[in-house]
Amino acid sequence: MVSDAVADTAERIASMDVRGAATIARAAADALAVEARESDADTPGAFRADVTAAADRLRETRPTAVSLPNALRLVLGGMRGESVPELRESVITAVEDFRAELDAAQDDLGRVGGRRFADGDTVMTHCHSTDALACVEHAVESGKSLSAYVKETRPRKQGHITAERLRELGVETTIIVDSAAHHFLPETDHVLVGADAVRADGAVVNKIGTAGLAASASERDVPVTVAAQTLKLAPRTLAGHPIEIEERDPGEVLDPDDGLDVAVANPAFDVTPARYIDAVVTERGQYAPESLVTLMRDRYGDRPDDVFSE
Numbered sequence: 334m335v336s337d338a339v340a341d342t343a344e345r346i347a348s349m350d351v352r353g354a355a356t357i358a359r360a361a362a363d364a365l366a367v368e369a370r371e372s373d374a375d376t377p378g379a380f381r382a383d384v385t386a387a388a389d390r391l392r393e394t395r396p397t398a399v400s401l402p403n404a405l406r407l408v409l410g411g412m413r414g415e416s417v418p419e420l421r422e423s424v425i426t427a428v429e430d431f432r433a434e435l436d437a438a439q440d441d442l443g444r445v446g447g448r449r450f451a452d453g454d455t456v457m458t459h460c461h462s463t464d465a466l467a468c469v470e471h472a473v474e475s476g477k478s479l480s481a482y483v484k485e486t487r488p489r490k491q492g493h494i495t496a497e498r499l500r501e502l503g504v505e506t507t508i509i510v511d512s513a514a515h516h517f518l519p520e521t522d523h524v525l526v527g528a529d530a531v532r533a534d535g536a537v538v539n540k541i542g543t544a545g546l547a548a549s550a551s552e553r554d555v556p557v558t559v560a561a562q563t564l565k566l567a568p569r570t571l572a573g574h575p576i577e578i579e580e581r582d583p584g585e586v587l588d589p590d591d592g593l594d595v596a597v598a599n600p601a602f603d604v605t606p607a608r609y610i611d612a613v614v615t616e617r618g619q620y621a622p623e624s625l626v627t628l629m630r631d632r633y634g635d636r637p638d639d640v641f642s643e
């Protein structure tokens with residue numbers, strides 16, 4: 334049994350009330366801090382079991398965003414001590430450290446990514462990525478004027494969130510239907526997207542539609558930049574494990590009241606091969622996708638310990 338606070342966060346992630354890889358990771362880490370604070374375990378073993386069960390519950394909410402298990406692993410890896418108060422304090426500190434690292438990483442990444450744009454450039458975006466927006470924010474703060482084509486991103490229309498944020502940043506913003514991307518690529522200087530996971534071979538898992546956009550852009554010689562802090566690197570892919578692609582409710586695509594009695598396929602993400610990606614921007618610099626494996630080994634090791642309960 335997990336606490337109400339953890340169950341509530343898990344539900345908000347599963348229902349996409351909380352969404353986006355970095356935001357999911359932060360919410361899950363915060364929930365572990367609440368669990369640590371509120372656990373009434375009276376032995377170190379019971380406390381560890383409480384926090385581990387909470388992490389397991391949070392991890393199963395959305396299968397694709399690797400930032401979620403990475404964040405949980407980082408926090409659980411910081412749990413240490415001989416007594417319940419020591420263990421409690423260590424988890425709370427690990428969450429605070431994680432939050433600070435996440436903020437700093439996004440800021441550093443934004444500074445690196447912002448340099449990829451020149452004054453007057455037009456950027457095309459897909460979905461809503463806080464890592465990608467950090468790059469635009471830094472470019473604008475350094476005095477560059479940008480405009481944007483924002484794909485609306487069916488079926489959940491996360492493009493609306495991106496459009497609103499870009500408008501706030503003073504970027505001249507035009508929202509387009511997803512199928513119009515190819516049409517507007519000749520007027521586009523950069524495709525800029527985020528990532529839910531980056532594989533050891535440099536392929537990027539992101540919102541469904543990213544792969545088609547990147548293939549189109551590549552055909553038209555429009556550079557494709559992926560903004561992904563190292564929390565998005567998927568260490569298990571070093572050992573050849575696949576990344577599960579989340580299949581979401583058919584009701585997101587077709588209203589049951591429409592009376593159209595056909596099957597619906599609704600994968601939330603797709604895989605963009607490395608050959609369609611020019612650069613992955615991280616807080617540690619920008620990389621050709623194929624060269625990220627070194628960074629992945631450096632940050633997570635060849636055989637990342639799995640501290641979850643299974």
Ligand code: RUB
Nearest residue numbers: 352353354355462463464527528540
């Ligand atoms: C969100 C999505 C975003 C990545 C990166 O999908 O695909 O591009 O999560 O986001 P969903 P960030 O809306 O299904 O969660 O850069 O904020 O981590």
